[in-house]
Amino acid sequence: MSQKPEATVMTDQSLIPSEVVNPLDGEDRSSPEVGPSGNPLVRSEEGIITEGSKVTWDKKAILWALPQPLLVAGSVLLVATMLVNEWGDEYYRLWTLLVAVSATPLLLIAERFWAKRKSWLLKPDEMAEDVFWMASGGLLWGPIISDLYRTPVSDGFLALRDMSPLQIEFQPTTILGLIGAMLVIRFSSSFFYYWLHRIQHESLFWWRMHATHHHLTKMSAMRGNRTQPFGYLALGLGTPMALALMGASDEVFILSAAFGMWNGKFNHANLPMVSMPVWDWFFATAQQHHCHHSLERRQADSNYGCDIIFWDRVFGTYCGDAESGPLGAGKGVRLSIKDQLMLAFYSDERLKNL
Numbered sequence: 526m527s528q529k530p531e532a533t534v535m536t537d538q539s540l541i542p543s544e545v546v547n548p549l550d551g552e553d554r555s556s557p558e559v560g561p562s563g564n565p566l567v568r569s570e571e572g573i574i575t576e577g578s579k580v581t582w583d584k585k586a587i588l589w590a591l592p593q594p595l596l597v598a599g600s601v602l603l604v605a606t607m608l609v610n611e612w613g614d615e616y617y618r619l620w621t622l623l624v625a626v627s628a629t630p631l632l633l634i635a636e637r638f639w640a641k642r643k644s645w646l647l648k649p650d651e652m653a654e655d656v657f658w659m660a661s662g663g664l665l666w667g668p669i670i671s672d673l674y675r676t677p678v679s680d681g682f683l684a685l686r687d688m689s690p691l692q693i694e695f696q697p698t699t700i701l702g703l704i705g706a707m708l709v710i711r712f713s714s715s716f717f718y719y720w721l722h723r724i725q726h727e728s729l730f731w732w733r734m735h736a737t738h739h740h741l742t743k744m745s746a747m748r749g750n751r752t753q754p755f756g757y758l759a760l761g762l763g764t765p766m767a768l769a770l771m772g773a774s775d776e777v778f779i780l781s782a783a784f785g786m787w788n789g790k791f792n793h794a795n796l797p798m799v800s801m802p803v804w805d806w807f808f809a810t811a812q813q814h815h816c817h818h819s820l821e822r823r824q825a826d827s828n829y830g831c832d833i834i835f836w837d838r839v840f841g842t843y844c845g846d847a848e849s850g851p852l853g854a855g856k857g858v859r860l861s862i863k864d865q866l867m868l869a870f871y872s873d874e875r876l877k878n879l
Contacts (some may be wrong), residue, residue, distance in 0.1 A: 567821040567850035570642060575821060578848040580799055580812075590799040593791045593810060597784065600624060604783040605703045608776045618779065625783040628790040629659070632746035641797040645743040654862060655747035694772035706773065707780045714767035715833035722829040723842065733876055737865045739825070739854040740879065741818055749793040749831075755869045788832050800845075809834040812847065819849040820857045855879040 558566040560576035567575045580586050604621045607613070613620040640646055647655070695706040725735040737753040768778050791798065791811050798811035805813065809830050816824040817831075827844035830837050837843040851857055860868070860879060868876060 562823060564821075564823045567819075567824075569848040569850055570644065571848075573848045575816075575819070575824065575846050575848045575850050578846050580847045586799045589797050590801040592796075593788075593798055594801045594804045594808070596628075597787045597791065597808070600628070600787045601704060601707070601780060601784050602700070604780050605700045608703060608779060609698065609700050618775075621779050621783065625779075625786045628787045629746055632790050632794045632796070636745060636795045639797065640795050641744070642795065645745065645795040647743060647745050651743070652747070655745065655751065657862075658752070659747050659750040661750070693770075695777050696772070696774045697777070703776055703780050706777045707784060710767055710771055710773060710777065711781060711784065712833055712835065713771075715830055716836055717767075718831075718833075719829050719836040719840070722831070726826050726829070729873055729876070733869045733871065736854060736868055736876065736879070737860075739818065740860045740865065740868075742851075742853045742857060742859050744793055744795050744815060744818065744852065746790045746794040749789045751865070753866055753869060785832055792831065799847075805834065806838060807833065807835050813844070815849045815852075816844045816846050818852050820853045821850045824849060825854070 560566050560574070562576060564576070569575055569578075604624055607617055607621050607624070611617045636646065695710065697703050697706050722735070725731040734753075734755040738751055738756060741748055741751065768781060773781075788808065792809055792814035794811060796811065800810040800812040804810070809828065809832050813828045813834055814831065817828040819825050824844055824846060827842045828834065828837055829842060834843065855877070856879065864879065868879065871879075
């Protein structure tokens with residue numbers, strides 16, 4: 526990956542001259558300390574230098590490395606079992622949907638007891654914003670999983686699957702078959718997701734499609750849905766299109782959705798999660814994704830895989846820092862709903878100054 530200008534420590538894709546001070550730095554230094562990469566040093570809220578920070582494998586770290594892989598894998602196994610055995614009779618799809626969406630309330634409750642950072646706990650108005658974004662995403666994607674109502678997105682998915690030029694079908698009827706099919710499609714589609722996501726960070730034109738999601742100053746389980754409509758078009762449709770083109774059955778799609786919802790909610794949660802070795806070679810973790818949401822450009826332009834991290838390992842954009850600095854993009858301040866919805870239409874200068 527090409528290097529950004531040395532003093533570019535913001536995540537807004539603008540080229541910030543070296544004499545401009547990071548607004549979250551707190552000290553006006555004309556010659557800031559630099560780390561091994563040549564980038565200015567950034568510290569976490571606890572004062573820990575982020576670059577090269579490592580996990581100390583004590584009992585606490587081991588305990589916090591377990592929940593994400595165990596609950597993500599467990600939810601996938603449970604949903605696959607429910608689909609194959611049709612638990613719940615004619616309502617079995619609805620029950621699997623409930624398992625998938627249960628990640629959000631469970632993690633929100635956990636945040637209140639074991640917050641990674643107390644300063645990230647959401648205020649009522651911030652939670653209301655997140656409910657708006659989450660409801661928007663649910664209304665968009667829900668019909669692909671449930672037959673309760675239809676939308677152009679769900680109709681398009683079915684039409685694309687019916688006329689797919691690929692002579693491939695993923696229609697497994699066993700638990701292991703469902704899980705295997707889901708993983709094959711997830712790893713395949715994540716290759717294209719990786720490059721689309723990376724381009725959005727390296728091009729100001731494409732950044733405007735994605736910037737809303739990075740103007741987060743706090744992490745929380747519901748925040749993964751903060752994606753404006755053009756962001757869904759540029760990134761969110763990749764996996765459904767891959768599922769459709771590869772002839773995935775409804776059951777494979779439901780299982781894929783369950784995996785994405787559980788892993789995605791974990792990755793945005795305000796919990797002190799630690800990456801589990803080996804698991805984190807293939808699947809994205811909260812520790813990795815918190816780095817991706819950092820205001821520090823070195824961290825933000827890494828870990829592009831939001832569910833599958835494998836391609837970051839392959840193409841050299843992986844960041845394994847244990848600590849992340851302040852969150853956000855641009856000036857690192859919270860944006861209004863209007864800005865979040867409209868920034869895709871802003872001029873380059875206005876976009877860079879948010």
